Amino acid sequence: MLRTLDIRDMLLIDRLELSFGPGLNVLTGETGAGKSILLDCLGFVLGWRSRADLVRQGASQGEVQAVFDLPPAHPARDLLAEAGITIDDDELILRRTNGLDGRKTGWINDRRVSGEVLRRLSEVLVELHGQHDDRGLLNPRGHRALLDAFAGLDLGPVRAAWGARREAARALAEAEATLEAARQEEDFLRHAVAELDKLAPEPGEEQRLDIARRAMQGAERIRDDVARALQMLGGDGAEGAMVDAARWLEGASDRADGRLDEPLAALSRALIELGEATRGVEDTLAALDFDPSALESTEERLFALRALARKHDVLADDLAGLGDQLRDRLGRLDAGEAQVIALRQAAREAEAAYDATAAAIGRDRREAAGRLDQAVTAELTPLRMERAVFRTVVSDGDAGPEGRDAVAFTVATNPGAPSGPLDKIASGGELSRFLLALKVCLARGNDALVMIFDEIDRGVGGATADAVGRRLKVLADSAQVLVITHSPQVAALGQTHFRVSKSVTDGMTTSTVAPLDAGERVGEIARMLAGDRVTDAATEAARVLLDG
Template sequence: MLRRLSIRNVVLIDKLDLDFHEGLSVLTGETGAGKSILLDSLGLALGARADSGLVRHGNDKASVTATFQLPAGHPVFGLLHEQDIDIEDDELVVRRVVTADGRSRAYINDQSVSIGILRDVGNYCVEIQGQFDQHGLLDPTTHRATLDAHGNLTQAALKVRDHWRNWRETQKELASAQARITKAREEEEWLRHAVDELDKLAPVEGEEEQLAEERQFLMHGEKLVAALGDAENDLSRGKGAESAIRSAQRHLERELEKADGRFEPIIEALDRAAIELEEAMRAISAAQADLNLDSGHQENVEERLFALRAAARKYNVPADGLHNLMKDFRRQIEQLEFGEQELERLKEAGAKYRQSFIESAEKLHEARKKAAAKMDGAINAELPPLRMDKARFITEIIALEENEWGPDGLDRVQFTVSTNPGSPAGPLNKIASGGELSRFLLALKVVLARVSAVPSLVFDEVDSGVGGATAAAIGERLHLLAQERQILVITHSPQVAARGRTHLNIAKREDAGAMVTRVNELVQDARREEIARMLAGHSITAEARAAADSLLGLPA
């Protein structure tokens, strides 16, 4: 429930901190005192559209903070967990800041969030219902979900949605497969020619780079052979370098004993040089053997390289992509060969999902009819006390044509009303007058409150256009609803105001040369005077005070 609302620099409100309690809280005040500003402020904290005009003149920003105390297991906690927002002691604090240039920031428990997340959280916490509100229960698109929630049909509706999704996804797969096969059939001759051509070419990934390197090497082959020959000649000139090294070793070895160890390092170095020279000569011979300067070989390399590159240009892929392209073409041909089997499988799966959807949707349809009958009965039972004993609330469940089926089932749900016997029923938001509409919505709220997860409901002048016994009946129904939910009501009706557990008075006054809105909690005599004012106007009479005492149940 809403525990506290703190407002700073919003239009006529400079600073305001309001504490709210369980049960029914009524807010009264003269027209223009700032009741709508209070609602706009609460809406701002819940994610409503920001407007720079809300910032009080002379200030650079406005802010609204709402604090909620929610029961364990409330659905909003799951949403907050998904957003990694921490909750302590089941307390939720939402805050909105709007600057004078119209920009706004949103916070939940001091963590910055998007306006969308703030709005989603707000929808879980508070529902604001105004007399001419075109959202909520007045929006026909919400009627189906409202009925499902009241009838505890949410899980059944989700099952229908799952079957619908499976059916539609299979239909998309079928359409895609049919398109692929149709295209493949149109291109079959070309595909078979391409596969035959690529199969003969037999491209291998990485082959182009290898061939290009070999071609480059072969283009310089004569120079490489000449270099190897020159090196070999230099090492073999005369008796050869190896013979010279071995001859030097023999000269030193003959005098080794006389050298007293001084020749040993020289002999070892010459021995190593002889070994390395031998390795070099073998390497030169191997390199000469590896070099294939046959002009036919170079031509073969170039022919293969140019064939790969030509095919790559023809099929508009890199040369390394030819191998995969060939496999893709083969798959397309296989689709022609096995496509009919795949199409048949998808058709069978689609028919199965369609049947599952229809069966579950028909069960949901029947369950909705039963739930609608129970809900209509409960709502119609609320109408006589609201002085609408001739009116009827009717939930219409209309079967749809197949082309109108959707994830919500086979039917459309619409709340309709008949305000007079014999009059045809019509849409709730078109048939009822302002006063009637308020009472229909109140009856709906009383019935739906038993299944709603929203802990706080706000009514803006739900008693507009009614008075006397009807206003008293509205007050009684609000009092009944407040036993299950926290209710905040902005009212001009003394009969409604007298039913409040908490009474807040909104007044406008001049402070330091500027108009400001103030809110005071009224108790005892102050409350009596406010209700007397609501009954009599500015000139409060003894009769008005006596009537106020009667409404408040005070002794005469």
């Protein structure tokens, strides 16, 4: 419930404090007195799009504060929690200022917030209706939500089915795209895997082959020199000569009086060293002995490894790992077809589940549409539109999280006349009454919103205006209703009555709003009945209206 509205230096208002009551609150006044200014100011503090020149002439800043009573279960509390705002009691204070430079600043319970937060909050606090209401009942995009609210439908299952359907479709699309991409490189993968499997590279193999190749290349260059050296050291070379020399010296030693003993001993030692050298050279020559074809095969494999590494732009030691990766990709390709088949089946099942759930919601909507049509028809009779035909059309629409149904409210103002959209068929007065009848039906049980009707009774009078007022009073039995009206019949039914007036002082125009007591209400309603010259008959008629 909107408890108070405090306005400072906005448009034609200098300072204004209003306290609203529960039930039906009515605002009356002469045309041009400034009744719409109140809506402008309320819309401003709620973050609605507003005119630029809001600050009162001569003031540096305008300010509006609105105080709402917020019951514990009010949906506004969830939005406040999302914005990180906690209120300890049931009082919600919205405040917003507007500077001459157009800068706007908003607060919720002294916590600074953006205009977007205020706008989101306003959607669960206030609902505005008028002849040019394009935010609610006249917007066909919102008709399905209104029908669902009337029917009390639980959209959780169809939303869950839509989510599962969308997820299944996404998984299938990804798998198909992956499979298609894999198919485009299938020839490459199979050729590369076959090539790697044939070569069968091993980690560290390149280094081992390179060392062996270098060794064989080196052996090839020195082997002849080592062989010639061995020949010079062997029996036909140094060893043979030294043996012959030792034999000759031994034969002469007996006649040399011992002078050859030391040379013979040295020669014996030399023969031992020469033997060891010869054996070392023989071992080396044996080690240098290799099959020339081994060098050729080693070089061929080494060059094959390096060529394949260059081809795939990897190190030779990484070829084995690359082979594992390519084989894995090839395996996924081979398994991809089976995965896609399984995902297609899952997508079909999700589609079927969604179709069944959406069809059930559609049946509920069509059943509820009939009940809504009957309810609106019943409301139209006291509004003197008993010949009008209201119909809720539920047709096939695009699939979405809330089903496949498109919903549109249509009317025919006279039997046999073609039906059409509300705002295309009904005249101004008829449209107001259609909106009111719809609102009475759709708002039952919803006391969370403050409903505002801006001259919704325009174009009607007499008994019809009285019926409009009584419909508004029905709404006010379960929710707070604010009505800007020119109809005395509607004004007389208000539980709280405000008069809007305009005055000029020292060349400055100011609008004021004053609550009326019982006696003042008689005078205001008499003015509404009679005009500028209030007669005794008008005063008496006003009393009759107020007495009900």
